[in-house]
Amino acid sequence: MKIKILTALAITLLVSCKTEKENSVKKEYNQELVDELTSMVEIDQIAAGVPSGKYKELTKEEWQSFKDSVFTVTHKKAAEIYNKYGFVGYDLAGKEGSKKFWLLVQHLDFDPDFQEAVLKKMKIEVENKNANPENYAYLLDRVQLNMGEKQVYGTQVLYNWKVCQAYPKPLIDSINVNKRRKEIGMELLGVYLNEMSKMHFEINKEIFSKVNITEPKLYELEN
Incomplete structure (x- = not known):
C-alpha cells in the first residue's frame, strides 16, 4: 500500500467533503456497544502490556498463548463491529467509545489489511468531525509502517x-x-x-x- 503524502494531507483530514458526508450516515448512540468495547479494552490492555498480578506466574509460553488468544478474539469481534457499523464514531459510541474501538484496532498489527480498511472509514469520520484526528494520525503511522512505508506524524x-x-x-x-x-x-x-x-x-x-x-x-x- 502506498498512501501519498501531500502538504494538504492534514487539511484534508479537517475539511469536510460533501460526497463523503453523504456516505456517512449519523448513527444512534449504542450503549450496549459501548459496554462491549469497554470490556474488550480491559482485557486488551492486559495483553498489550507487561505481565502483572496473577499473570506474572505464567511462563513465557503461557503468556504468549494468552496474548494470542486475546488478540484473536479481539480481531474477530472488532471485524464484526466494523462490518456492521464501519468505524465507530462519536455519534455511535461517544468520544470514549470511539477511542476504545480505535485502540483495539491499533493493536491488531498482524492484520494490516484490516487496519487499513478501518483507517479509510475513520478518515471519513474525521472529516465529518465524528472521530479524533490525532488518533487517526496514530493509526495512519501504524498502517504505513506495517505496510513497509515510512510514517507521517512520528507517533511510533x-x-x-x-x-x-x-x-x-x-x-x-x-x-x-x-x-x-x-x-x-x-x-x-x-x-x-x-x-x-x-x-x-x-x-x-x-x-x-x-x-x-x-x-x-x-x-x-x-x-
Missing part, C-alpha cells in the same frame, strides 16, 4: 537503551513533521519524544538503575 518510536531516549521509526519528510502535527492539534515531536522517554524510564527504572542511568536523556526544545 524506538528506544536507545544506552541513554534511555525515544526516537521515531522511519519518518517521511522529517523537516515538516512538526507542521503536519500542528495542523491536527498535536504537540511538537520533541515534546512527544521526551514524554515517551520519561515513560520508558519509569517503566524500566530498575533495569536502568543497574547501569547507573538515573534519568532519561531528553531533547532540547526550542522556546
